[in-house]
Amino acid sequence: MDVITRTEEMLLLVVCRLQADAFGLRIREEVEALTGKRYSVGGVYVPLDRLVKKGFLTTEDGHPTEERLGRPRRRYVITAAGVRVLREARSMQEALWNLLPAPLERKLGLT
Amino acid sequence: MDVITRTEEMLLLVVCRLQADAFGLRIREEVEALTGKRYSVGGVYVPLDRLVKKGFLTTEDGHPTEERLGRPRRRYVITAAGVRVLREARSMQEALWNLLPAPLERKLGLT
DNA sequence: CTTATTTTCTCTAGATCGTAGAGAAAGTCG
DNA sequence: CGACTTTCTCTACGATCTAGAGAAAATAAG
Numbered sequence: 001m002d003v004i005t006r007t008e009e010m011l012l013l014v015v016c017r018l019q020a021d022a023f024g025l026r027i028r029e030e031v032e033a034l035t036g037k038r039y040s041v042g043g044v045y046v047p048l049d050r051l052v053k054k055g056f057l058t059t060e061d062g063h064p065t066e067e068r069l070g071r072p073r074r075r076y077v078i079t080a081a082g083v084r085v086l087r088e089a090r091s092m093q094e095a096l097w098n099l100l101p102a103p104l105e106r107k108l109g110l111t
Numbered sequence: 112m113d114v115i116t117r118t119e120e121m122l123l124l125v126v127c128r129l130q131a132d133a134f135g136l137r138i139r140e141e142v143e144a145l146t147g148k149r150y151s152v153g154g155v156y157v158p159l160d161r162l163v164k165k166g167f168l169t170t171e172d173g174h175p176t177e178e179r180l181g182r183p184r185r186r187y188v189i190t191a192a193g194v195r196v197l198r199e200a201r202s203m204q205e206a207l208w209n210l211l212p213a214p215l216e217r218k219l220g221l222t
Numbered sequence: 223c224t225t226a227t228t229t230t231c232t233c234t235a236g237a238t239c240g241t242a243g244a245g246a247a248a249g250t251c252g
Numbered sequence: 253c254g255a256c257t258t259t260c261t262c263t264a265c266g267a268t269c270t271a272g273a274g275a276a277a278a279t280a281a282g
Binding site for chain 2: 256257258259260261262263
């Protein structure tokens with residue numbers, strides 16, 4: 001049972017959401033919008049490529065037929081293992097928060 | 112907006128739950144039960160003490176009147192800042208998963 | 223064809239966080 | 253006091269995150 005980090009979970013989910021648009025710099029925009037935090041270029045590619053190495057993402061080179069300026073894009077696509085680990089992360093998260101009995105949760109002003 | 116890591120979130124929640132029993136080795140038991148993973152002694156104390164340094168936890172020395180063998184226990188207690196950051200972590204988590212439109216979520220077999 | 227321009231990605235060094243366990247510390251018991 | 257028990261301190265190493273300079277790969281211009 002190998003739970004991923006928060007960053008990894010976020011990147012996997014953003015890749016799922018963006019689908020055909022899931023390439024590095026677009027992913028960065030999404031992540032910045034989501035967190036309200038600035039991310040450097042490496043701040044996205046380094047963890048993304050780690051996810052590839054771990055088998056949770058794969059890549060496809062963009063078609064040069066796109067009639068677009070600049071270097072071709074590299075799309076990230078989630079794998080079956082990636083989906084599996086996302087499910088695990090989510091159920092882990094739920095188990096975590098279910099630790100707290102409801103009265104305590106209210107007392108702390110969580111919920 | 113300074114989001115904590117998964118380990119930090121887990122430790123804060125376990126401390127909340129254990130209340131008067133929230134000392135190092137007991138926390139370790141709880142974390143092992145929760146994750147099904149083995150944790151070394153340092154594997155709990157290092158992140159716990161980091162949380163203290165960040166102001167999300169404080170400590171209280173255990174009473175020696177406890178009539179118990181061995182070195183006194185050090186209790187961890189969550190601070191107001193700790194509760195705040197837990198709330199942030201949770202709402203961040205929800206925002207993350209709300210990225211996925213429901214049809215896509217079903218298609219991937221998440222939920 | 224060669225050079226400029228645009229867009230995206232690669233690389234790697236430093237900071238932060240997680241993992242691991244040996245041994246010190248602080249009590250009680252004999 | 254010395255042995256025993258329980259809990260904590262310390263620190264080194266590996267993994268992950270952060271940051272940005274510059275390379276790469278395409279099209280556009282001369």
